Amino acid sequence: MKNTLMKYKYIILILLLLILPFPLSRINDYFLHIVIVVAVYSILALSLNVIVGYAGQFALGHAAFYGIGAYTAAILMTRSGFSFWSAIACAAVMTGLCGFLLGLPVIRLKGDYLGIVTLAFGEIVRLFFVNWVPLTNGPMGIPGIPHPTIFGFEFTTRINFYYIILALLSITAFIIYRIVYSGFGLNLLTIRKDESLAESIGIRPVKYKLMAFSIGAFFAGIAGAFWAAYISYISPDAFKYMDSINILSMVVLGGTASIPGSFLGAFIMVLTPEILRYVNDYRMMVLGIVIVCMMIFKPSGFIGEKYRQFNFFGMKGVHLVGKNNETGKGRS
Numbered sequence: 001m002k003n004t005l006m007k008y009k010y011i012i013l014i015l016l017l018l019i020l021p022f023p024l025s026r027i028n029d030y031f032l033h034i035v036i037v038v039a040v041y042s043i044l045a046l047s048l049n050v051i052v053g054y055a056g057q058f059a060l061g062h063a064a065f066y067g068i069g070a071y072t073a074a075i076l077m078t079r080s081g082f083s084f085w086s087a088i089a090c091a092a093v094m095t096g097l098c099g100f101l102l103g104l105p106v107i108r109l110k111g112d113y114l115g116i117v118t119l120a121f122g123e124i125v126r127l128f129f130v131n132w133v134p135l136t137n138g139p140m141g142i143p144g145i146p147h148p149t150i151f152g153f154e155f156t157t158r159i160n161f162y163y164i165i166l167a168l169l170s171i172t173a174f175i176i177y178r179i180v181y182s183g184f185g186l187n188l189l190t191i192r193k194d195e196s197l198a199e200s201i202g203i204r205p206v207k208y209k210l211m212a213f214s215i216g217a218f219f220a221g222i223a224g225a226f227w228a229a230y231i232s233y234i235s236p237d238a239f240k241y242m243d244s245i246n247i248l249s250m251v252v253l254g255g256t257a258s259i260p261g262s263f264l265g266a267f268i269m270v271l272t273p274e275i276l277r278y279v280n281d282y283r284m285m286v287l288g289i290v291i292v293c294m295m296i297f298k299p300s301g302f303i304g305e306k307y308r309q310f311n312f313f314g315m316k317g318v319h320l321v322g323k324n325n326e327t328g329k330g331r332s
Contacts, residue, residue: 039165045250045262047219053256055212056192058115061122065217067239069224074142084148091225099217103210129236141235255301
């Protein structure tokens with residue numbers, strides 16, 4: 001009975017998502033734009049959650065991967081004649097490779113040290129966008145990025161782009177869900193909790209952290225490539241340090257090591273500035289106060305990680321939780 005109710009809930013949710021753009025576009029087309037932005041940042045939050053929430057790596061340069069994906073797709077589409085679909089695949093592979101290369105020298109760093117290095121990486125990438133003028137067009141950015149097409153049909157309206165990002169978000173969420181609720185995800189959680197314990201039972205922390213960085217960067221590149229095609233223009237100003245902080249805030253607010261938390265965090269962090277637009281001088285202060293309060297009173301976020309003892313395939317494993325490293329019980 002419970003499983004039947006869950007199936008009906010999913011069917012209703014899918015139907016609502018499919019018809020959502022039509023009433024929104026009739027009320028105000030800008031509302032549909034906000035939904036698209038929420039979906040883009042949901043992908044970014046999901047991808048960063050793999051690194052921060054599951055692998056426990058304090059990364060502050062996620063906007064760099066987002067930017068690399070956007071610039072890779074934009075350059076391929078404007079200068080090499082690539083279609084959107086091939087460009088987004090190349091962008092994902094490129095950012096995944098960048099994540100792997102970044103992880104190689106820094107993966108043994110922890111805490112603030114890793115945060116500083118990834119922050120520096122983000123600034124280096126932004127300066128690269130600004131100063132390599134022959135390739136990136138410098139501060140002027142890259143305009144005229146073509147829209148996606150398929151079988152002669154060109155995606156030009158926000159409703160068209162809504163369905164593209166909905167498909168990309170669904171694929172991203174499904175793949176990340178399968179990854180983190182597998183033995184791989186259980187190993188990441190073990191490494192996050194206690195690396196010495198992980199090594200003692202044969203888990204290699206460096207290998208899994210590198211894979212987490214690569215996976216997170218891969219999906220950030222997909223979000224960046226979509227954004228480039230959606231806006232039809234990119235510049236270095238779109239991938240600043242504050243963007244990395246915003247994405248990290250989404251993970252912290254929504255809940256670390258929680259897929260629903262990534263959606264909720266993206267929704268809150270995108271919608272709140274819009275609601276506070278009329279008090280523009282104070283909105284960053286309000287957001288800062290909210291984040292500080294969350295860190296003090298609910299550090300695991302609104303929808304924090306659930307304790308679990310079984311992975312996606314039903315294979316029993318150990319997840320250490322609590323202050324005294326007690327074994328968690330139940331399923332998630």
